[in-house]
Amino acid sequence: MFLAGFGLYMAYGAGMVALHPSFIYPFAQGEWPLPLTYEAVPLPDREPARLRVAMGDGPAVLYFMGNAGSIGLFGTSLEQHRRAGRTVAALEYRGGGGLTGWPSEKLLKEDALAAYDWLDAQTDQPIVVHGYSLGSGLALHVAAERPVAGVILDAPFARLCELMARASALPACWLPVQRWDSLALVNQVTAPVLIQHGGKDALIPPEQGERLAKALQTNGEQVEFHLLPKADHLDITSDPEWGQAVEAFLR
Template structure:
């Protein structure tokens, strides 16, 4: 073997090893349940919110955890099924959820598999089953909530989760609308932006979260919220999703000029809350 052949062989071996490592470890690159921590440091009652501790079992027999934050008269309020981003846990979203609570909503906060106190390990396939189990649970709680007023809310990868759930057969009649915030068209498209050096590995991505295709099968109204200072998801992703939502009964947008990827809800203030409330009112008026 000459020097050139040896270098080619070594390069191929290194490339193959890198590709194998990326394939095996891709979930650890995408999902971060331990950043900053997997443990719950607060609970809803620490924020003055009444709640029910919920354990669900998914289609593939994984136990996941959730909190159902409920109003004093929960059957008189709409309910958001809330899907968070790829890091941390539901306790880290309590300040945000308190805003929704103050707007008069019940909120089912879903802890994906491998997050918080849920069992299992996060994958796209598994998280879609988590979302389906959460919707099935809240649809069965007619004793607590008005099951005719269920909406999906998702931020970042949670938006991909909400869109995927809304696109599933049978979901159309189970929910009234979808709200997503700072979400992306697909993780393959995000690789082009965040990790362009890994473009070669996209054919091996098993966590594509292709919202651009899924949103084409969503029939209920969709609201897309975006922060113009989002440092992670390019702003054209939201516009592409909006254009692709051709079957939705109607679409709405809300822009937060100084909103970053993780703080749009905070920077948006009362206008952010009012936009969501008006979107739900528009649906319930039958516009």
């Protein structure tokens, strides 16, 4: 009986390893519209990935969305920056929002660095990286590999594989999966960081954001952690305190 149960568990584990990308990247295939002020810009040598760009006179913000897959769903965050006069460049992920291709941790992180390099060539202004949920891993990756003026993280994870383990009852961080380990990047980040997390977030519990903040602080970085008690994972940017904290941080 034990051997039969163990065999079923192993088969389940193998199946989850094979299927796990579909859970990390459940990208919507439809394209939700953005205002015409956001120009679609192909990312050189990284097709099919592309940027949505609105030029401004202030600092530049490189934005990385969550795993909904269509940048039009994140207009609240983009408009927060555009209305303040900042240049906004948002990465559209391969495999979602009407784009072809297959996403992976490796490819998305390469796309994110290419997006920074493109934006850096377009502006003399300082660049801030801003990431939500899955995009927090990309924002931290860029901050670890490129010079940035600041890092804004909304509902970030410390290690995505831990959330996978919780959901699957498997030791995901020890399996051959895409781990998305943000904790492994903290000693390479040298910019001020703002982390905001919804107190009612059940998808990525606020404890994940708190652990990430403490790890960055231990590394000596200037870190602000704001818990928004009434917000959950999906409505964090609708909380008035979210926008106020973003503006105060960037000032």
